[in-house]
Amino acid sequence: MAQYLKPLPTITPLNQPYWDALKRHELRMQQCQQCAKVWYPPSPLCPRCWSRKFDWTPLSGHGRVSSWVVFHQSYFKGFEGEIPYNVAEVELAEGPRLMTNLVAVANGDIRAGMPVEIVYDDVTEELTLARFRPAKA
Amino acid sequence: MPEFDLKDKAAIAGAGNSPYGRRLGRSPIDLAAEAIANALDDAGLRRDELDGMIVSFGSPLGADVDTLAPLLGLKLRAYSQTWAHGRFTASCTQWAAMMVNTGFANAVACLGSWSLSHIQRPKFGGSGDREGAREAGGGHGEDPVFGMTSPGAGAALVARRYFERYGADSRQLAAVPVAFRRHASLNPAAIMNRPITVEDHQSSRFVCEPLRLLDYCLVNDGAACVIVTTAQRARDLRKPPVYISGMQPLPGGADEFIWAYPGFGVAQQQVFEYDAGLQPVYRMAGVAPGDIDALFTYDAFSILPWIALERFGFCKPGEGAAFTQGGRIELGGELPMNTNGGLLSEGHILGWGHQVEIVRQLRGECGPRQIAGAEVIQWANCYGDSLIYHK
Numbered sequence: 001m002a003q004y005l006k007p008l009p010t011i012t013p014l015n016q017p018y019w020d021a022l023k024r025h026e027l028r029m030q031q032c033q034q035c036a037k038v039w040y041p042p043s044p045l046c047p048r049c050w051s052r053k054f055d056w057t058p059l060s061g062h063g064r065v066s067s068w069v070v071f072h073q074s075y076f077k078g079f080e081g082e083i084p085y086n087v088a089e090v091e092l093a094e095g096p097r098l099m100t101n102l103v104a105v106a107n108g109d110i111r112a113g114m115p116v117e118i119v120y121d122d123v124t125e126e127l128t129l130a131r132f133r134p135a136k137a
Numbered sequence: 138m139p140e141f142d143l144k145d146k147a148a149i150a151g152a153g154n155s156p157y158g159r160r161l162g163r164s165p166i167d168l169a170a171e172a173i174a175n176a177l178d179d180a181g182l183r184r185d186e187l188d189g190m191i192v193s194f195g196s197p198l199g200a201d202v203d204t205l206a207p208l209l210g211l212k213l214r215a216y217s218q219t220w221a222h223g224r225f226t227a228s229c230t231q232w233a234a235m236m237v238n239t240g241f242a243n244a245v246a247c248l249g250s251w252s253l254s255h256i257q258r259p260k261f262g263g264s265g266d267r268e269g270a271r272e273a274g275g276g277h278g279e280d281p282v283f284g285m286t287s288p289g290a291g292a293a294l295v296a297r298r299y300f301e302r303y304g305a306d307s308r309q310l311a312a313v314p315v316a317f318r319r320h321a322s323l324n325p326a327a328i329m330n331r332p333i334t335v336e337d338h339q340s341s342r343f344v345c346e347p348l349r350l351l352d353y354c355l356v357n358d359g360a361a362c363v364i365v366t367t368a369q370r371a372r373d374l375r376k377p378p379v380y381i382s383g384m385q386p387l388p389g390g391a392d393e394f395i396w397a398y399p400g401f402g403v404a405q406q407q408v409f410e411y412d413a414g415l416q417p418v419y420r421m422a423g424v425a426p427g428d429i430d431a432l433f434t435y436d437a438f439s440i441l442p443w444i445a446l447e448r449f450g451f452c453k454p455g456e457g458a459a460f461t462q463g464g465r466i467e468l469g470g471e472l473p474m475n476t477n478g479g480l481l482s483e484g485h486i487l488g489w490g491h492q493v494e495i496v497r498q499l500r501g502e503c504g505p506r507q508i509a510g511a512e513v514i515q516w517a518n519c520y521g522d523s524l525i526y527h528k
Binding site (some may be wrong): 006007039042066067069070072082087091097100112 | 238262263264269270271272273278280281282283284285286287290293294295298301302319342345346347365391402403404405470516
């Protein structure tokens, strides 16, 4: 695999299970055992009821585009060759929003509310990212 | 509410600034020292009468309070500083109002300084910007793994959602930078003086689409300072006091995103129709939005004034786009905004340039850009905090 030049995530003991799951091609987020809330980014406790009892629950990987931007200016060497590239917020079916890139769609064809599904992008042997592509409603 | 006890109990006694510019070749400490000295002189206060200081932003781009105090030979009884974000202008002033009224200090310098025009591009965002490496992500939506970086990208995300939700467009956004540039053309201290048109805006390049270069504020060097003291003491000083009659603190939590009010639906905000009601700052000051003679707001990006107008009830969600058209926010309009030219055109002085301008407007010192009969002026921001000043 060619050298990976894009920024790497800040992995902490708190978010390690999220990244480990992606590596296995599973999208998992914390879900409260007490009140069933699903949340992201990872937190030490349920933001709704403060229970520390939670599971890393598998999610559907489906959602809708809630907003997006297109970068025309270069900020990172690793993204230079992809300008203009998109960054989107996807609202997952389970509630949380994820920052991501949309693939298999032209920037000009992105629409608010567009249904999307996860693509597990193995960018290195160690790192898998959750990207999204258009899906059937 | 306890903050009601502070209505008209604190005042700005002096305001001062350094030159604003690009590549001034001066350090933040140097610029801060000039702004502080000018503000003290404006108030008619001696250096040894300054016993409190609150700095917003600070290092690595700006001067820190614990450096300024010894270097300027000050003896401070009380000081504090916020971290290096631009959102704390009102917070600093509010804490100063509390300090002078609790006896922690008699006269508090509130200021910000920075010098960054010598830094290579990008000045914000990219691999040198540690914001995106914060645990759980950056404060403006930064997520560098996906190339998401810089405060402006977070504002672009808000702008796109606004356009989609309310049917507005980039052309309407142009009204904001066009208005503020017109104001800057009347302000000799402003960095950008040449008026711009909607067409100039529309032909400027995209930085982070849908935001264009002219939707972005300046990056520059400069410092500005106000001196807060008790209303009683301010009455005995050189210039007429500018009273702080209303204060609204900076809210936080899951419903907040720095560039959007609750219900907007970015980051992890829920989606609902926001209702401003009568915001607490008006209840404290005993006025309503209709009584405000001019509105000043943090305009790092052109979309932010729309959000601030809606957040404080000058118009309903989605109406900021139409509200800002036709000269309504320009000098001579119904609600002049950022008559200094704002961060977009006067320069980014961390919100302190706006405070200095408010003081000068209420004293009638603004020459060709003076708002006739200005008596009540508000500082109110997209992130929810506010100050109401009156003469």
